[in-house]
Amino acid sequence: MPSSSVSGRSRQILGVLVRQYIQTGEPVGSFVIVRRSGLHVCSATVRSVLARLEEDGYVSQPHTSAGRVPTDLAYRFYVNRLLESRRGGRTASIVEARLREQAGTPALVDDVLSSVSQVLSRISRYVGFAVAPSNDRAVFHEIEFVPLGGTKVLVVLVARGGQLSRKVIDVGEGLGSDELRQAATYLNREFVGRPLAAVRQTIIEQIQHERMVYDRLFARAMRLGRSSLDELPDDTALFVEGTASLLDEALQDTSRVPLSTLSSLLKMIEEKQRLVRILSEYIDGSGVTVVIGTEHSTPDLRPFSLVASTYGEGSRSGTVGIIGPTRMRYSRAIAAVDGVALAVSRVLSEGNQS
Numbered sequence: 001m002p003s004s005s006v007s008g009r010s011r012q013i014l015g016v017l018v019r020q021y022i023q024t025g026e027p028v029g030s031f032v033i034v035r036r037s038g039l040h041v042c043s044a045t046v047r048s049v050l051a052r053l054e055e056d057g058y059v060s061q062p063h064t065s066a067g068r069v070p071t072d073l074a075y076r077f078y079v080n081r082l083l084e085s086r087r088g089g090r091t092a093s094i095v096e097a098r099l100r101e102q103a104g105t106p107a108l109v110d111d112v113l114s115s116v117s118q119v120l121s122r123i124s125r126y127v128g129f130a131v132a133p134s135n136d137r138a139v140f141h142e143i144e145f146v147p148l149g150g151t152k153v154l155v156v157l158v159a160r161g162g163q164l165s166r167k168v169i170d171v172g173e174g175l176g177s178d179e180l181r182q183a184a185t186y187l188n189r190e191f192v193g194r195p196l197a198a199v200r201q202t203i204i205e206q207i208q209h210e211r212m213v214y215d216r217l218f219a220r221a222m223r224l225g226r227s228s229l230d231e232l233p234d235d236t237a238l239f240v241e242g243t244a245s246l247l248d249e250a251l252q253d254t255s256r257v258p259l260s261t262l263s264s265l266l267k268m269i270e271e272k273q274r275l276v277r278i279l280s281e282y283i284d285g286s287g288v289t290v291v292i293g294t295e296h297s298t299p300d301l302r303p304f305s306l307v308a309s310t311y312g313e314g315s316r317s318g319t320v321g322i323i324g325p326t327r328m329r330y331s332r333a334i335a336a337v338d339g340v341a342l343a344v345s346r347v348l349s350e351g352n353q354s
Helices: 009-024 030-037 043-055 072-084 089-103 109-124 177-191 196-207 210-214 216-229 243-252 259-271 273-282 330-353
Strands: 127-131 140-149 152-159 164-170 238-241 288-292 304-313 316-325
Touching: 009 030, 009 043, 009 072, 030 043, 072 288, 072 330, 089 109, 089 330, 109 127, 109 238, 109 316, 109 330, 127 243, 127 273, 140 177, 140 216, 152 216, 164 216, 177 216, 196 216, 238 273, 243 259, 243 316, 259 273, 273 304, 288 330, 304 330, 316 330
Parallel strands: none
Antiparallel strands: 127 238, 127 316, 140 152, 152 164, 288 304, 304 316
């Protein structure tokens, strides 16, 4: 790792510099480091260490007479140390209680993740996001039909774990509540626990079977099931909160987050699926992932840092995280994301066991 070349006194000095700069946003001078570090060294010694750190690419000096500011390499050094000692347990307990209160029982994925994006944005004061598990491996749990009048019906489809989909279909005939309830009961009994893709294929095959001619309930249930599962959204749901906070920050200091760059990020968030694809490239396995500034493969994201973590397990996993300027409070962001991911896993695990 890049931080391996920083050792001993240099590690302490660089750590102080990064923390001080994150706190103030101002270049950090040697006198400040002497006071904050607790090291029994003079300013000249600190300046000598800073000069070497600058040569190695960890700090830069905006002006000759100014102090130093950390580079993305310094942030990486700092974040690696935080990741070694992160503690998200307390945050997890607090957030878990809040999610249970807001989402109800049983907790639906959409309700939980909408709350999560708000919690992360409020804690960090930046953009909080939550990505739902991918639809392509969703498992059928329950379906409900609600008459809307005329020939239209609202379909409420719940996948295992609480992931919710709603759509309105036109069934071509007027059906009462009892008929719709009977059809839903049949589908729930036949297909619970099976992947949605397999359910859809089975229904298509059974609709072509001769016995549907002799069984009106079966025929109606199959037609409703096919209409409900046709054209299920392939997009992965993304919940985002806090873009206004990032805009406020940019307006206060355009040198750190230029408005043109912020505009590109906001457009990416608006497109949603592009951001989901980018996030999927970064996340590899469980645990916290931090991508800093120039480490991003996408130029639009290089003025920003990303802190993310997975929740759930196996094929039913998603992502929660924070996007903010590279000068973010990484300790707070990492603890928040780590704790929230653990809380979401706990809350949704009850739905997975049902």
